[in-house]
Amino acid sequence: MTDFIIVGAGPAGCVLANRLSEDPANKVLLLEAGGKDWHPLIHMPAGFAKMTKGIASWGWSTVPQKHMNDRVFWYTQAKVLGGGSSINAQIYTRGNARDYDAWEHEEGLAGWGYRDVLPYFKRAEDNQRFSNDYHGDAGPLGVSNPIAPLPICEAYFRAAQQLGIPFNPDFNGASQEGVGYYQLTQKDARRSSASVAYLKPIRDRKNLTVKTGIMVTRVVVENGRAVGVEIVDKPGSRPQILHAEREIIVSSGTIGSPKLLMQSGIGPADHLKSVGIAPVHDLPGVGSNMQDHLDLFVICECTGDHTYDNYAKLHRTAWAGLQYLLLKKGPAASSLFETGGFWYADPTAASPDIQFHLGLGSGIEAGVEKLNNPGVTLNSAYLRPRSRGTVRLASADPAAMPLIDPNYWADPHDKAMAIKGLRLAREIMRQQALKPYVLREVLPGERLDTDDELFDYACRSAKTDHHPVGTCRMGHGEDAVVTPELKVRGIDALRVCDASVMPRVPSSNTNAPTIMVGEKGADIILGREPLPPAVFSGNRAA
Ligand SMILES: Cc1cc2nc3c(=O)[nH]c(=O)nc-3n(C[C@H](O)[C@H](O)[C@H](O)COP(=O)(O)OP(=O)(O)OC[C@H]3O[C@@H](n4cnc5c(N)ncnc54)[C@H](O)[C@@H]3O)c2cc1C
Numbered sequence: 001m002t003d004f005i006i007v008g009a010g011p012a013g014c015v016l017a018n019r020l021s022e023d024p025a026n027k028v029l030l031l032e033a034g035g036k037d038w039h040p041l042i043h044m045p046a047g048f049a050k051m052t053k054g055i056a057s058w059g060w061s062t063v064p065q066k067h068m069n070d071r072v073f074w075y076t077q078a079k080v081l082g083g084g085s086s087i088n089a090q091i092y093t094r095g096n097a098r099d100y101d102a103w104e105h106e107e108g109l110a111g112w113g114y115r116d117v118l119p120y121f122k123r124a125e126d127n128q129r130f131s132n133d134y135h136g137d138a139g140p141l142g143v144s145n146p147i148a149p150l151p152i153c154e155a156y157f158r159a160a161q162q163l164g165i166p167f168n169p170d171f172n173g174a175s176q177e178g179v180g181y182y183q184l185t186q187k188d189a190r191r192s193s194a195s196v197a198y199l200k201p202i203r204d205r206k207n208l209t210v211k212t213g214i215m216v217t218r219v220v221v222e223n224g225r226a227v228g229v230e231i232v233d234k235p236g237s238r239p240q241i242l243h244a245e246r247e248i249i250v251s252s253g254t255i256g257s258p259k260l261l262m263q264s265g266i267g268p269a270d271h272l273k274s275v276g277i278a279p280v281h282d283l284p285g286v287g288s289n290m291q292d293h294l295d296l297f298v299i300c301e302c303t304g305d306h307t308y309d310n311y312a313k314l315h316r317t318a319w320a321g322l323q324y325l326l327l328k329k330g331p332a333a334s335s336l337f338e339t340g341g342f343w344y345a346d347p348t349a350a351s352p353d354i355q356f357h358l359g360l361g362s363g364i365e366a367g368v369e370k371l372n373n374p375g376v377t378l379n380s381a382y383l384r385p386r387s388r389g390t391v392r393l394a395s396a397d398p399a400a401m402p403l404i405d406p407n408y409w410a411d412p413h414d415k416a417m418a419i420k421g422l423r424l425a426r427e428i429m430r431q432q433a434l435k436p437y438v439l440r441e442v443l444p445g446e447r448l449d450t451d452d453e454l455f456d457y458a459c460r461s462a463k464t465d466h467h468p469v470g471t472c473r474m475g476h477g478e479d480a481v482v483t484p485e486l487k488v489r490g491i492d493a494l495r496v497c498d499a500s501v502m503p504r505v506p507s508s509n510t511n512a513p514t515i516m517v518g519e520k521g522a523d524i525i526l527g528r529e530p531l532p533p534a535v536f537s538g539n540r541a542a
Pocket residue numbers: 007008009010011012013031032033034051052076077078079080081082083084085087088089090091092093214215216217251252253254256257260465466467468498499500509510511512514
């Protein structure tokens with residue numbers, strides 16, 4: 001009999017599958033709706049450029065965004081072994097220490113403060129450069145510096161410094177602010193997804209079964225206890241029930257987890273009835289509190305061949321492929337967004353509230369107008385949005401696309417800060433240090449300058465940064481979905497463990513924070529003592 005069923009093999013699901021099956025006495029079943037991560041573009045860093053266009057994803061989009069001229073946003077979410085960690089841009093950031101201290105002190109989540117979670121970030125990490133108070137080098141997850149940066153990246157650093165933004169060699173160290181190279185979830189020039197890092201090395205464990213192509217359609221609850229899951233292995237085939245002796249753990253992501261709970265009758269009762277689902281447990285917070293980062297961008301035409309755009313030409317693609325296969329170097333070893341930084345839209349903010357991603361091409365993700373020369377992109381995202389959105393069901397049919405509403409810019413503060421961030425990105429690109437590389441601004445374009453013009457531009461072109469969190473919020477009170485121990489409130493033997501439990505989005509990308517949640521969640525589920533809180537060398541008694 002299976003002890004634990006984990007639904008969803010994203011970063012959190014993979015970590016849990018590994019950690020829970022470390023003890024051979026625990027029988028673990030990991031179920032993933034998507035396929036295996038066989039596609040070569042998943043493993044080659046530059047393959048990311050193709051990922052947001054549909055490989056290994058659900059093909060979802062948002063509902064019209066009513067505070068952004070009713071625009072419908074394409075909303076890539078992974079459907080593959082490794083989840084988002086198999087298709088993301090591989091940027092390894094954790095956010096600011098203050099983010100987790102706010103979880104602890106403002107959300108009341110004892111045990112989730114920075115000093116409590118740092119040991120779990122370190123336990124996950126196999127850092128190829130750092131081994132210190134902030135970084136581990138003995139974990140499963142490969143974390144490395146970029147292999148193929150270009151001279152324009154260094155010019156970007158100097159440009160930022162000309163504006164007073166310092167260089168920072170490690171955004172995950174003592175200080176987050178400044179510009180620099182990101183570290184990446186890569187090892188030996190290959191993506192270190194959660195599947196590669198956490199599942200591949202243990203594929204011979206007899207007590208772990210990993211099944212792909214299995215869509216879980218419902219958690220089965222009997223007398224207030226989760227006893228199993230209903231699955232469909234082929235569209236149209238008859239559902240089967242799989243039972244678990246100890247627990248069901250939902251790790252289906254910020255969209256997938258509330259969707260599955262609601263399909264199971266766990267969620268806001270009125271909404272469930274409105275789509276024809278009989279409520280099993282009225283839990284109003286399920287699917288609420290959705291937060292996401294929104295990217296606005298500046299695209300410039302370069303003075304010459306300074307980025308990777310020309311590698312879209314067939315003969316250069318072939319050469320890049322060869323270089324990668326033979327030498328593990330060159331453009332194909334670049335994840336294209338390897339440079340960036342953190343700074344302030346609100347100069348009085350306690351920690352950076354804007355994140356930059358420098359893209360070594362024009363419209364790597366979106367497909368922008370053809371330029372004569374290669375282009376370069378600087379994204380900026382406001383990091384602590386006040387707007388809150390929802391995930392709801394469109395119908396009782398598990399195959400139906402959910403209603404995803406990030407509700408971008410419902411709070412005008414987010415819009416004001418985002419436009420300030422866009423102006424800052426634009427300023428960086430205009431600095432002297434970038435003049436040898438940058439010919440002209442293409443987007444938004446010099447002629448657009450008022451806040452209204454930039455708002456219209458943003459409504460036309462902004463995109464998700466792919467960082468949704470919060471829809472199964474961990475916390476206290478009526479609206480919380482899970483307790484600080486990740487237990488679904490009101491149902492026994494059921495937990496949620498993934499990005500959806502984060503009460504507030506960290507001020508960064510969200511893969512490393514999700515892996516941390518998986519690592520800490522595993523100890524909680526197994527009833528182990530938490531790792532001792534971090535003590536920094538400087539604070540240690542002599
Ligand atoms: C295109 C893209 C780029 C990104 N770039 C970065 C980046 O560079 N750096 C970074 O830190 N973060 C990045 N992120 C965000 C990061 O990858 C996510 O925060 C992270 O993957 C969230 O992990 P998760 O475990 O919560 O869920 P997910 O990664 O969404 O995984 C959930 C898994 O559950 C499966 N599932 C869902 N429902 C069911 C069901 N009913 N039955 C069975 N299986 C189910 C899904 O198929 C999926 O594989 C990016 C995300 C995307 C999509």
